[in-house]
Amino acid sequence: MFRIAFLLLLAPLFFAIHAEAEDSEWGFNADMNLTGLYFPQEYGTDTNQLLGKFEFDPILRWKYKDSWRLFIRPVFIADPANNSQREKYFADPTEAYIKFQKEVLAIRLGFNTFTWGVTDGYNPVDILNTKVLYDPLHAKKLGAFSLAISEALPLIEYDIVYVPKARQALLPGEHSRWLPREVFVPQTPDNNLILLLPNNLVYNYGDRTVLDNSLDNNFALRLQKTISIFDLSISGFDGVAPYPIIEPQVHGTIIQVSPKIIVQMDPDVILDAKDYRIRQGGFSLVSHQWDFLFKYETSYSQSQGDYINLPGWIHESVAGLEKTFNFTSGTVIGVVQYSWLNTQKANDSNISITEIFRRAWMLGIRAQWHEVWTMNLLGLYDTVHSSHFEEITIGRRFYDTWTASVTADFFNGSIENTLGLYDKNDSVAISLSRSF
Numbered sequence: 001m002f003r004i005a006f007l008l009l010l011a012p013l014f015f016a017i018h019a020e021a022e023d024s025e026w027g028f029n030a031d032m033n034l035t036g037l038y039f040p041q042e043y044g045t046d047t048n049q050l051l052g053k054f055e056f057d058p059i060l061r062w063k064y065k066d067s068w069r070l071f072i073r074p075v076f077i078a079d080p081a082n083n084s085q086r087e088k089y090f091a092d093p094t095e096a097y098i099k100f101q102k103e104v105l106a107i108r109l110g111f112n113t114f115t116w117g118v119t120d121g122y123n124p125v126d127i128l129n130t131k132v133l134y135d136p137l138h139a140k141k142l143g144a145f146s147l148a149i150s151e152a153l154p155l156i157e158y159d160i161v162y163v164p165k166a167r168q169a170l171l172p173g174e175h176s177r178w179l180p181r182e183v184f185v186p187q188t189p190d191n192n193l194i195l196l197l198p199n200n201l202v203y204n205y206g207d208r209t210v211l212d213n214s215l216d217n218n219f220a221l222r223l224q225k226t227i228s229i230f231d232l233s234i235s236g237f238d239g240v241a242p243y244p245i246i247e248p249q250v251h252g253t254i255i256q257v258s259p260k261i262i263v264q265m266d267p268d269v270i271l272d273a274k275d276y277r278i279r280q281g282g283f284s285l286v287s288h289q290w291d292f293l294f295k296y297e298t299s300y301s302q303s304q305g306d307y308i309n310l311p312g313w314i315h316e317s318v319a320g321l322e323k324t325f326n327f328t329s330g331t332v333i334g335v336v337q338y339s340w341l342n343t344q345k346a347n348d349s350n351i352s353i354t355e356i357f358r359r360a361w362m363l364g365i366r367a368q369w370h371e372v373w374t375m376n377l378l379g380l381y382d383t384v385h386s387s388h389f390e391e392i393t394i395g396r397r398f399y400d401t402w403t404a405s406v407t408a409d410f411f412n413g414s415i416e417n418t419l420g421l422y423d424k425n426d427s428v429a430i431s432l433s434r435s436f
Contacts, residue, residue, distance in 0.1 A: 025062070037051040045201070048177070077091075097111060111144065112145075114129060121378070122318055132169075137409075157224040160220070175203075210274075230286070236279075277304040338361055372397045385416075391410075403431075403434075408428050409425070
């Protein structure tokens with residue numbers, strides 16, 4: 001499939017060589033980022049406390065007359081000191097597509113990323129792209145080779161996306177700090193199992209099973225309409241779930257059987273992953289009035305198949321308010337959101353990202369002043385487990401093309417829930433980026 005995709009993307013280059021100079025236009029720019037990441041606390045015997053990452057994102061644009069576009073933006077990341085082999089180097093086409101546009105119709109073929117939905121931080125409708133989950137709270141989207149058609153009709157706008165072969169989400173490496181290192185609460189039918197992990201834990205990935213052909217023939221549809229001060233959309237999706245089911249194969253000693261089974265594990269753990277299909281219907285609303293931006297999003301998903309550990313149905317909702325404050329020297333944007341979700345099965349797994357948002361408040365503040373300084377504040381409070389996460393970033397732009405920033409992340413909570421699992425992953429990152 002990737003060979004065919006590559007040939008399709010080379011086709012416009014052939015025509016460009018023979019095109020008149022005045023009919024075509026080229027453009028190139030790139031982003032580079034160098035980040036040093038430090039974790040003050042040890043967490044596991046073979047995990048990193050210090051990482052150095054280099055990211056390079058070249059961007060190539062080509063335009064032929066008024067209708068044809070070529071856009072290529074791959075991502076290259078080097079993290080050579082990472083103890084997890086799979087995380088040392090990463091390359092992805094991300095966006096590499098040819099686009100035909102004519103008045104209100106646009107057709108894209110190639111690798112695409114999509115952002116559906118309207119909420120920030122937690123967006124239950126934004127599931128068309130699978131992700132790189134090396135750091136689950138800062139996941140990156142994988143490009144999906146797809147055919148995307150958009151058209152703005154007089155009464156309604158529509159988007160259709162077809163992905164013939166979806167890609168599997170990339171999971172953290174065997175030596176990652178984002179895998180459980182002290183307590184592991186796996187997803188089980190009765191949610192009655194707790195695994196106590198030894199200090200010399202050794203993870204290995206086992207089988208990656210695809211249930212019910214979930215990677216094949218993924219399809220999404222979205223309809224959008226503006227009525228007065230309301231922007232409305234409904235969407236449907238049939239395809240692979242954004243997060244696979246993770247099942248550990250372990251040996252150990254049972255030290256408690258009631259009310260939950262507690263097992264003191266042996267060092268070797270094999271993680272099996274299962275990709276499964278879901279069907280989802282979604283709705284979103286945005287309204288701008290009284291100088292506030294109101295956002296609401298809800299979705300209902302149903303897992304497909306009869307495997308015992310499938311999650312069943314899940315109903316997710318998010319509501320938020322956004323307000324912009326303008327000052328002489330800059331602006332401040334504030335966002336407050338609340339998320340709530342209900343599921344067919346209780347899920348106490350401490351590797352479930354979704355569980356963070358079962359009943360959670362989110363607060364975000366973005367400030368910019370003197371056109372060169374920025375500050376981002378993010379706070380998340382999980383009311384079910386009384387756990388929380390905070391992130392603060394301060395950045396400064398130099399000479400229009402250079403930006404230096406410092407980011408600090410803080411986790412706190414019970415070890416049996418997701419934010420508590422990462423309690424020792426507080427970190428400080430220093431980044432230097434350049435655009436040219």
